Amino acid sequence: MFSEELWPENEKKCAVLRKPKQGRKRQELLAVALGVKVGVKGAFLWPPLKLFACSQISSLVRRAALTHNDNHxxxxxxxxxxxxxxxxxxxxxxxxxxxxxxxxxxxxxxxxxxxxxxxxxxxxxxxxxxxxxxIKKVYCCDLTTLVKAHNTQRPMVVDICIREIEARGLKSEGLYRVSGFTEHIEDVKMAFDRDGEKADISANIYPDINIITGALKLYFRDLPIPVITYDTYPKFIEAAKISNADERLEAVHDVLMLLPPAHYETLRYLMIHLKKVTMNEKDNFMNAENLGIVFGPTLMRSPEDSTLTTLHDMRYQKLIVQILIENEDVLF
Structure with a gap:
């Protein structure tokens, strides 16, 4: 048995022994970050080199986090x-x-x-x-199938069209409400089906931004399974009928969690974009309610092929999209 008097002295010795080990581990970690080898006998790194190594470690951590997020x-x-x-x-x-x-x-x-x-x-x-x-075409192709085939988070059509709209059309009056020429919209559709992500939808080819918004809306309408899927449609409609605003918002959030990942990510990205549209309401005259009227029937369709059901649900479809836009930062 060690006496109590010997404990402090022994503890000091252990601490001295541990310090070099910890120092060596740190040296090795910094060396790995720099991609260099350090010797076993008292190797050390020049202080400025240490600072650079620390920044490299931070970069490695960030890249690891991004890789983890991509797995989602x-x-x-x-x-x-x-x-x-x-x-x-x-x-x-x-x-x-x-x-x-x-x-x-x-x-x-x-x-x-x-x-x-x-x-x-x-x-x-x-x-x-x-x-x-x-995969013979982009339009009319299942959403999850398309993103899996191209190994992307969202369909390329959504990304490319939204980038173009945000670059030159956010202040355009009646954005998404005003329709472009049908023939030109079909041309954009054919360009995506033929050329994929190389499709040229720039202002040089299509100066009217309403053609691009029309092509984006057509993509959503042509999906065999809507962005808001048939399975979740009844649950969204029931959530829209809740009178208490807080409870309704919570119910909408719960149903969002039931969407397939590709559908959820596409909807999230679109709502972020539509929120930007509403921030330019003074110029484009499009608020969340107006966009809800436009995108309600586009993003969600009743599994029942009934005109009566469609007419009855239109106000709830509009309300759901309006809620998603207004509360985009909370719901997603």
Missing amino acids: FNYEKTHNFKVHTFRGPHWCEYCANFMWGLIAQGVRCSDCGLNVHKQCSKHVPNDCQPDLKR
Whole structure:
């Protein structure tokens, strides 16, 4: 047993022994940041070099954080299986067994080309990685399929159109309310389908900004599954009917969390943009309510194909979009 008198002295010795170790670890960390090697015998770094190394470490931390955030957009996607007749012998890519028969031996994913038995398709994980060669167009393509195929956070159409609108159109009177020429809007659509992200929608080609806003609205209308999905539509309508403003806002936030990641990110980005539009209301005369009237039916469609339901829900559609714009900084 050590006596109490010896404790302080022993503790000091331990502290002395620990210091060089901690110092060496710090030296090694700084060296890694600089990409240099330090020797084992009393190596040291010149003080200015240390400062530079510390800045490099901060940069590494920031890059790691950005990489972590990017992983959020590694969206899951279900396979788009369709019955297929294979020519020649084929094996299931899930169970590895032979696919028997002369016709309709199995199913093939039209987005990534995965071939499996019909029964096996029920067990395949949601790991579809669409092949760009199979994506024939941008418009009318499923939103998640498009972002997975291009490995982006949002559809390119949304990014490119919004950048162009914010660059030269935020003060344009009646922005999004005024329609552009249909023929020119179709030209923009064809340009995106043909050229993808290389499509030229600059002022040199389309001086009227209403053509670009029209092309963006058309993209949303042409989606097979709306930005606000059919599954969440009834929940959003119910949330809009809540009379208490705070409870309504909370309910809207809860339903937003149910959206698929690609849909959520697209909606978030659009609402940030529309908020900027309302900040220029003195010039463009477009407030959140006006934009709600325009974008309500564009972003959300009833799963019921009923004219009566559509007419009945229009005021709630407008209200939901209005709430999303006005509370963009809180909801997203």
